[in-house]
Amino acid sequence: xxxxxxxxxxxxxxxxxxxxxxxxxxxxxxxxxxxxxxxxxxxxxxxxxxxxxxxxxxxxxxxxxxxxxxxxxxxxxxxxxxxxxxxxxxxxxxxxxxxxxxxxxxxxxxxxxxxxxxxxxxxxxxxxxxxxxxxxxxxxxxxxxxxxxxxxxxxxxxxxxxxxxxxxxxxxxxxxxxxxxxxxxxxxxxxxxxxxxxxxxxxxxxxxxxxxxxxxxxxxxxxxxxxxxxxxxxxxxxxxxxxxxxxxxxxxxxxxxxxxxxxxxxxxxxxxxxxxxxxxxxxxxxxxxxxxxxxxxxxxxxxxxxxxxxxxxxxxxxxxxxxxxxxxxxxxxxx
Numbered sequence: 001x002x003x004x005x006x007x008x009x010x011x012x013x014x015x016x017x018x019x020x021x022x023x024x025x026x027x028x029x030x031x032x033x034x035x036x037x038x039x040x041x042x043x044x045x046x047x048x049x050x051x052x053x054x055x056x057x058x059x060x061x062x063x064x065x066x067x068x069x070x071x072x073x074x075x076x077x078x079x080x081x082x083x084x085x086x087x088x089x090x091x092x093x094x095x096x097x098x099x100x101x102x103x104x105x106x107x108x109x110x111x112x113x114x115x116x117x118x119x120x121x122x123x124x125x126x127x128x129x130x131x132x133x134x135x136x137x138x139x140x141x142x143x144x145x146x147x148x149x150x151x152x153x154x155x156x157x158x159x160x161x162x163x164x165x166x167x168x169x170x171x172x173x174x175x176x177x178x179x180x181x182x183x184x185x186x187x188x189x190x191x192x193x194x195x196x197x198x199x200x201x202x203x204x205x206x207x208x209x210x211x212x213x214x215x216x217x218x219x220x221x222x223x224x225x226x227x228x229x230x231x232x233x234x235x236x237x238x239x240x241x242x243x244x245x246x247x248x249x250x251x252x253x254x255x256x257x258x259x260x261x262x263x264x265x266x267x268x269x270x271x272x273x274x275x276x277x278x279x280x281x282x283x284x285x286x287x288x289x290x291x292x293x294x295x296x297x298x299x300x301x302x303x304x305x306x307x308x309x310x311x312x313x314x315x316x317x318x319x320x321x322x323x324x325x326x327x328x329x330x331x332x333x334x335x
Contacts, residue, residue, distance in 0.1 A: 004145045007050045015044040027052050040260040066100040067304055068117040072126040073105040076221065080185050081247065081276040082293060086145065087122055089297025096307055106131065113163045114140045121145060122302050126189055142309040145300045147190050148319060155307060155316035157300050160192045160229050164289045164322040165198025168243045170286070171324055176332045177241040179270065181214040183253065185226035185245035185273075192220075195245050195273065214239060220247055225249035240268060247272035247279050247288055254284060254329065269330035275323075285327035292320050 009027075009317050013020045014158035018037050026041040027032050033041075069090050077083045087103070094101045102117050108127035112135065119141035122132055129152075135142050136154060152247070172180050182199055185192030196215070205211060214236050216228030225244060230253070231278040232238055250272030254264050264270055264284045272279060275290035299318065306312030 007048045009050075009052070009086070011048055012041065015048060016040040022184045023134060038184075063221045065098060066102055066117045066306075067094065067116065067301065068102045068104060068112075068120040069123065070104045070106055070112065070120060070128070070131065070183045071123040072128060072217075073107055077105065077185075079231045080220075081085060081274055081278070082220075083123075085293040086297045089294040090121060090301055092294075093298040093301035099301070099305065105296075114138055115247050117256050119143070119201065119304045121304055123186065125149065126188065141304060143300050143304045143307065143316060145296055153315065157295065157296050157303065157316065157318045159191070159291045160319050160321050162198040162201070164273060164291065165195040165200075165243075166202050167198075167289050167322060167324050168195075169202030170273060172206070172241045172243065172269060172330065173202060174270065175241075177239075178208055179237065179239045179243045180208065180213075180243065181216070181239035182243040183218045183225050183232075183245065183249055185249075186219040187217055189295075189306060192245060199243055211235070211237065211239075216229065218245065220249065222248055222252040225252040226256055229253040233260070233262075234280035241330070242268060242270050244270065244272050245303075247274040247286060248274040250286055250288070250329075251279060251282060254282065254286070264333070265329050265331040269333075271330055275325050280327070284329045287327045287330045288325050289322045290325050291322045296320055 009020055009023050013023045016023065018041060021039055023041050026038055036190050044326050071083060072174060104112065106128050108131065112131050114135040115138065118133050122142065122144045125132055125144060125145045132142060132144065132152065132154060143155040143157065145157050146159060147156060149156045169180065180203065182196065187193050213231060216231055218224035218228050229242065232242065238304065243251055244254060253271055257264055257268060262268055272286050272288040275288050279286035281290060302318040303312060317326060
């Protein structure tokens, strides 16, 4: 099959018998073009069915200063530390680099108008893979954050969530806990699956078996954390330590334990994930695994700008490492 030649701006200029600069000025709606030349260019565009490269067009005109941030929608998104921190990091970087930000919350099913921006940052890929593929096919510069993408030719900056799960499990095991449970994140997400994977990996390394019911599936919400923790406490042999896949979930578990007169960490140790600043000010300062969300978001904007401008010629493939932050919510188990 012979590939159809893409119509270029040179083809339009040749047909209209004007310069490429004149075609560019018409495309960018400059008023300095006389009516005769404008009509000739518009006729050539229509006859050739020319579709301009929007990214290149904006870059040439000096107006390519907008990027899109696409975030999967979920209940309580603007109460989520994860979402707010990503938006804050992207916004901060855009301000420093004099870029405009177009924010889009998606359900994953509707088409995106990615041609309205120079490039797009996708915050994870959750039921919106088709949108990422469509943007790539349209030639739009794209970068995915919080997801290590190995089956698409797309740039990404992610977090080593397997290592994060390992860090949490290793710390609790190192304190002497053997009855360690977890309330997971959404297992439809890469982060949820990989944090559980890392957690299980450590328990296997220490020859610990996960008792029946010790893995409760959550979805990063406080409600799912409470439901999961209630089930853990109802077990015949409840855990002495719980790894919650987010700080919000960990805080809800701490609240439930206190309601029941169970002391943290004397009776049950709790470790979270994120390093949400709010965890410092609760009844017990929360030990957690910090993921560098703000840094990830800032680097994403800088890398995307490089891709848009052609300064970054290769796909960006970067994985950031989480780290343990020790506070007061974990201790050795009672003898």
